[in-house]
Amino acid sequence: MSLRKGAPLAIAALLLCHAMVLFAGFFAPYSPEMQYRLLAFAPPTYIHFVDTQGRLHIRPFMYRWAPLPGSLSEFREDRNSIHPVHFFVPGGEYKILGLFASRMHLFGTDKQAPVFLIGTDAYGRDQFSRLLYGGRISLFTGLLAAAIAVALGLCLGGIAGYYGGLVDDAFMRGAEIFLAMPWLYLLLAVRAALPLHIAPEQAFVLLIAVLGVVGWARPARLIRGVVLSAKQREYVLAARGFGASDLYILRRHVLPQAFGVALNQAALYIPQFILAEVTLSFFGLGVSEPAPSWGNMLAGLQRYYVLESCWWMFAPAVALVAVLLAYYRMFSCYVLNTPRV
Amino acid sequence: MRFLLRRAFQSLLLLMGASVLSFVFVSLAPGDFFAEMRLNPEISADTVRALRAQNELNRPLPVRYLHWIGSISKGDWGFSFAYNSPAAPILWSRTRNTLLLTCTATAFAWLVAMPLGIWAAARPGNWTDLFAGGVVAVLLATPELVLALLLLLFAVRTGYLPAGGFASVGTLPSGMWANAAWHHAADVSKHLFLPGVCLAAGLLPLLLSHVRTAMAEILQSPFIAAARGFGIPFRRLLWRHALPAAANPLISLFGFSIGMLVSSSLLVEAVFSWPGLGQLMLEAIRQRDFFLMVDAAILATAFLILGNFIADVLLYLSDPRIRVE
Numbered sequence: 001m002s003l004r005k006g007a008p009l010a011i012a013a014l015l016l017c018h019a020m021v022l023f024a025g026f027f028a029p030y031s032p033e034m035q036y037r038l039l040a041f042a043p044p045t046y047i048h049f050v051d052t053q054g055r056l057h058i059r060p061f062m063y064r065w066a067p068l069p070g071s072l073s074e075f076r077e078d079r080n081s082i083h084p085v086h087f088f089v090p091g092g093e094y095k096i097l098g099l100f101a102s103r104m105h106l107f108g109t110d111k112q113a114p115v116f117l118i119g120t121d122a123y124g125r126d127q128f129s130r131l132l133y134g135g136r137i138s139l140f141t142g143l144l145a146a147a148i149a150v151a152l153g154l155c156l157g158g159i160a161g162y163y164g165g166l167v168d169d170a171f172m173r174g175a176e177i178f179l180a181m182p183w184l185y186l187l188l189a190v191r192a193a194l195p196l197h198i199a200p201e202q203a204f205v206l207l208i209a210v211l212g213v214v215g216w217a218r219p220a221r222l223i224r225g226v227v228l229s230a231k232q233r234e235y236v237l238a239a240r241g242f243g244a245s246d247l248y249i250l251r252r253h254v255l256p257q258a259f260g261v262a263l264n265q266a267a268l269y270i271p272q273f274i275l276a277e278v279t280l281s282f283f284g285l286g287v288s289e290p291a292p293s294w295g296n297m298l299a300g301l302q303r304y305y306v307l308e309s310c311w312w313m314f315a316p317a318v319a320l321v322a323v324l325l326a327y328y329r330m331f332s333c334y335v336l337n338t339p340r341v
Numbered sequence: 342m343r344f345l346l347r348r349a350f351q352s353l354l355l356l357m358g359a360s361v362l363s364f365v366f367v368s369l370a371p372g373d374f375f376a377e378m379r380l381n382p383e384i385s386a387d388t389v390r391a392l393r394a395q396n397e398l399n400r401p402l403p404v405r406y407l408h409w410i411g412s413i414s415k416g417d418w419g420f421s422f423a424y425n426s427p428a429a430p431i432l433w434s435r436t437r438n439t440l441l442l443t444c445t446a447t448a449f450a451w452l453v454a455m456p457l458g459i460w461a462a463a464r465p466g467n468w469t470d471l472f473a474g475g476v477v478a479v480l481l482a483t484p485e486l487v488l489a490l491l492l493l494l495f496a497v498r499t500g501y502l503p504a505g506g507f508a509s510v511g512t513l514p515s516g517m518w519a520n521a522a523w524h525h526a527a528d529v530s531k532h533l534f535l536p537g538v539c540l541a542a543g544l545l546p547l548l549l550s551h552v553r554t555a556m557a558e559i560l561q562s563p564f565i566a567a568a569r570g571f572g573i574p575f576r577r578l579l580w581r582h583a584l585p586a587a588a589n590p591l592i593s594l595f596g597f598s599i600g601m602l603v604s605s606s607l608l609v610e611a612v613f614s615w616p617g618l619g620q621l622m623l624e625a626i627r628q629r630d631f632f633l634m635v636d637a638a639i640l641a642t643a644f645l646i647l648g649n650f651i652a653d654v655l656l657y658l659s660d661p662r663i664r665v666e
Contacts, residue, residue: 177358182604185622185641189362192626192634193369275484279608282486283623301490302612304504308497317487325482 007333010326017323021135025094028129029108029115032292034092036114036124039065041310042075044119052079060085064113083113119312122300127315134292135319138281141207142274148212149273150266153219154258160220161227162250172224178217187214187276191285200291207286211273219265223258230254267331271324278320294320344663348653352646356639363638364406367631373398374422374629396420398631409632419632423625428632431621436640438507439617442610443602443644445533446540450548450598453541458552462560463579473553477546485543485605489612492535503532505614536613543605544598551594555587562586588659596652600645607641 020027036042042065049057061084063077089108096102109115117128160171178186190210198206230236236253244252280286281295289296294316301307301314375392378384393399397408409419417427424431461473480488496504503509508528559565560583568578607619614620618637625633657663 173358177355177362180355180646181359181363181638181642182600182607182645184604184607184619185638186363188607188622188626189366189634189638193366195371196627196629275486278484279486283611285626298486298490301493304497307490307494314490317490320484321482321487324484328482 006329010329010333013326014323014330017135017326018139021132021139023096024129024132024136025096025102026104027106028126028132029091029105030126030129031092031094032125032130032133033290034125034129036120036126038067038072038124039075039114039116039120040122040124041073041306042116042120042124043310044312045116046077047085048082051082057082057084062109062113062115065116083109085109085115118315119310121297121313122306127297127312130292130297131294131315131319134294134297134316135323137204137287137291138274138277138294138320139323141204141211141277142270142272145208145211145215145273145277146266146269148208149215149269150219150262152212152216153221153265154223154262156216157220157223158227158250158254158258161224162231162246162254164228168224172221175217175221178214179221183214184279187211187280188285190214191280196285197288200287203287203291207277207280211276214276215269215273219262222261222265226258226261227254230257267327271327274320274323274327278316345654345657348650352650356643356646359642360635360639361406363635363642364409365402367634367638368402368405370629372629373631376629396422409635418636421625421630421633423628423630423633428636431633432618432636432640435616435618435621435637438615439603439606439610439619439641439644441529442533442536442540442615442617443599443606445537446544446602446606447598449537449541450544451595454545454548454552458549459556459579459584461549462553462556463575465557470553473549477549480542481546485539485608486612488542489536489539489609492539493612496535502535504535505532505612507532507616532615536609536615539609539613540602540606543609544602547601548594548598552587552591555590556583559583559587585659589656592652592655592659595655596649599648599651603641603644603648 045062045065047060047062049060051057051061061082063079064081064083065075066078068074068076085107086109087107089105090103091105091108093101093103107115114126116126118131119127121127121130156171156175160168181189187210190213194206194210230253233253236249239249239253277286277293278295278298281288281293282299284296284299286295287293297313297316306313373393375389375396375398378389378392379386397405400408412419412427416429418429418432419427421428421431457469457473457476461470464470493504496502508525509532564586565578565583568582569575573582606617607622609615610617610619611623618641621633622637622641624630625637
């Protein structure tokens with residue numbers, strides 16, 4: 001298989017994913033906290049084109065979920081009335097990128113028959129909307145945390161490599177200790193330094209900080225190596241002989257070399273950190289209810305009833321695997337030494 | 342010998358460093374185990390204060406650290422507030438279970454990865470190679486969390502295997518496993534199977550790709566061509582000549598894989614409610630059980646460091662170049 005095969009597809013998929021979660025308000029029909037109490041664990045809504053009389057409709061429509069008589073958890077379609085799916089409909093208010101208020105949603109139906117593309121969860125909240133809003137936290141935690149970790153590594157590793165001596169020793173012994181601990185245990189130990197229950201708005205920032213602290217060591221060590229070798233190069237010595245300042249040498253000669261390593265590390269970290277956020281939230285130590293994240297959405301599966309009978313609760317897992325696959329694919333094409341998928 | 346002694350000394354220093362690090366991070370936490378008690382109207386503020394003082398939570402950090410080291414040397418490993426007992430007895434059963442799980446998973450993973458990887462390297466492009474490539478791709482993209490949930494679903498749906506836990510309660514020995522000890526062993530191994538498979542599957546892509554690359558590299562070297570020219574049968578060549586030559590990176594990988602396993606066992610233990618160190622760590626975090634948190638983190642780190650040390654010893658034994666240095 002050629003090395004670059006599938007990369008454009010992976011990039012397109014990732015762009016689409018990130019756009020969808022970024023503009024979750026528009027793509028999601030409901031707010032992530034909106035509850036339909038009587039429709040808990042409702043299965044995905046079927047989208048129909050042909051009605052009971054066999055007539056073809058051009059506009060897709062759906063039937064309302066009605067609980068089976070005497071049951072709260074089993075549903076059947078109420079075929080008495082059809083509810084057409086409309087596009088670009090006004091609905092609940094949201095903010096585009098947190099700035100402009102808007103009411104426009106990509107699709108929606110009337111009030112009596114909410115549309116659940118991938119079912120609802122235990123509180124009757126629309127899984128599709130939660131998947132999009134949750135992806136915003138899960139995906140961007142990974143991205144930003146990787147950026148922070150690599151930036152920290154770049155700074156500390158650069159300083160250690162450039163100045164050498166005592167600073168170098170101190171930083172590198174510290175990095176070794178961070179690397180000596182099993183990754184998840186280290187993550188939990190650092191997480192333990194924060195309060196147990198964090199408000200969802202803070203959770204995002206704090207998780208990024210935690211992951212940045214946990215992840216600085218590996219890039220720092222590699223970048224130190226790059227800087228050490230760059231320092232010995234003749235052109236750097238020459239530049240120094242001509243009176244170039246530390247800052248100039250760092251910027252002009254050292255950083256460009258370190259950049260490749262930094263990019264490589266970021267590529268390894270993004271999927272790992274997305275997973276880390278999902279894992280923490282799964283254990284109830286990350287983003288907490290009612291705010292959605294792919295991790296705390298999956299946490300519902302820890303109940304055997306849900307695991308066995310609500311297959312649509314696996315939706316975040318599918319999304320997660322798809323995103324990871326796309327990331328691996330993209331990086332395996334453009335960045336060296338990353339896992340090949 | 343001096344090489345090994347130096348490595349052992351370094352490992353010990355690393356462990357000390359890791360203990361300081363986790364001690365500091367864990368004690369940065371706002372609130373402690375007794376903070377929850379303040380909400381209870383039946384417990385007076387004085388009692389809480391007294392309990393805190395009794396457990397030395399109001400002493401400065403270095404003092405507490407030294408006391409903790411002292412209690413390790415006494416064999417107590419600190420005090421668990423939630424269990425109201427010294428931490429050591431709780432830790433040992435958990436440690437044993439985690440060891441059982443990780444060793445099983447290591448065995449599973451290597452037993453699959455070695456033959457598959459070697460055969461994939463021996464016949465590049467044939468079905469074994471393609472199969473190995475497919476396995477690597479699929480497992481690499483499936484996080485352990487998802488894998489664990491899927492295996493759990495399998496257990497719950499089919500009922501062939503127990504869905505989590507360490508041993509069944511209240512089943513009587515009967516039939517083939519009439520002996521009680523045998524019965525217990527069979528029961529535990531049944532519970533062990535799924536988490537073991539899950540951990541092994543998480544490790545497999547890494548092992549497979551490395552075994553394949555290491556072997557493929559050796560198989561292209563001139564001495565293999567020469568040996569072939571001497572008419573040594575291919576299979577014998579593969580296992581007796583190529584494999585020992587490829588062993589070096591694989592032994593380092595073995596050490597590294599232990600670290601990965603210890604880390605991901607935390608997740609698998611939690612999902613399968615396997616009573617190991619990882620589950621203990623999570624429990625301790627939720628209850629702010631200070632010493633259990635630090636102890637669990639340290640023991641896990643010790644496993645990792647021990648794994649690397651074992652890999653070093655194996656390297657020392659297998660590679661004469663290191664011995665000469």
